[in-house]
Amino acid sequence: KNEVEQSPQNLTAQEGEFITINCSYSVGISALHWLQQHPGGGIVSLFMLSSGKKKHGRLIATINIQEKHSSLHITASHPRDSAVYICAARFMDSNYQLIWGAGTKLIIKP
Amino acid sequence: DTGVSQDPRHKITKRGQNVTFRCDPISEHNRLYWYRQTLGQGPEFLTYFQNEAQLEKSRLLSDRFSAERPKGSFSTLEIQRTEQGDSAMYLCASSPSGAGVDTQYFGPGTRLTVL
Numbered sequence: 666k667n668e669v670e671q672s673p674q675n676l677t678a679q680e681g682e683f684i685t686i687n688c689s690y691s692v693g694i695s696a697l698h699w700l701q702q703h704p705g706g707g708i709v710s711l712f713m714l715s716s717g718k719k720k721h722g723r724l725i726a727t728i729n730i731q732e733k734h735s736s737l738h739i740t741a742s743h744p745r746d747s748a749v750y751i752c753a754a755r756f757m758d759s760n761y762q763l764i765w766g767a768g769t770k771l772i773i774k775p
Numbered sequence: 776d777t778g779v780s781q782d783p784r785h786k787i788t789k790r791g792q793n794v795t796f797r798c799d800p801i802s803e804h805n806r807l808y809w810y811r812q813t814l815g816q817g818p819e820f821l822t823y824f825q826n827e828a829q830l831e832k833s834r835l836l837s838d839r840f841s842a843e844r845p846k847g848s849f850s851t852l853e854i855q856r857t858e859q860g861d862s863a864m865y866l867c868a869s870s871p872s873g874a875g876v877d878t879q880y881f882g883p884g885t886r887l888t889v890l
Binding site for chain 1: 808816817818819820823831833866868878879880881883884
């Protein structure tokens with residue numbers, strides 16, 4: 666069964682802290698997405714990766730194919746980073762369907 | 776316009792009524808997806824189009840749900856005889872064609888409330 670799990674479910678941190686959100690998946694994938702969803706529902710795609718590491722500004726995404734695990738890191742966190750972060754996987758047995766994690770609600774306090 | 780647009784943004788309806796939502800993808804994006812998201816949950820895949828062809832449909836999409844993309848551009852999602860359990864955010868996403876993996880670009884969503 667294709668499954669995606671995220672942890673933690675909720676995360677509260679102080680401004681400036683280094684943030685890590687984890688995502689694990691059950692079987693082989695062809696791609697993994699990290700997305701950000703703000704209150705009000707807008708979803709923004711942050712990263713799509715199938716191997717290695719990607720960096721954009723203060724955001725870093727890594728994936729370990731052998732361990733079926735991906736992490737999203739935020740350096741020098743800021744209150745505007747407060748949002749729900751979701752990982753979603755495209756499994757090799759489906760060309761089109763994304764299986765979504767439940768999301769991690771991140772709150773950064775000033 | 777450089778993004779995915781959805782209309783309406785909010786819809787309140789009475790149980791039993793039919794509703795129709797529209798999604799306009801990014802120009803030249805061949806792939807179009809519909810998702811449904813309920814409060815506190817991640818989006819659930821509903822259906823996928825490549826051009827005008829509906830290639831995949833989730834079991835979540837009951838007989839009351841139908842989606843079309845007649846000319847391979849905009850898409851509509853219709854829900855007939857709405858139920859309170861249909862209340863959710865309906866999200867549309869599009870992505871360009873091409874081999875390999877892709878990035879989906881999401882619209883703002885249509886929030887449906889069934890009374």
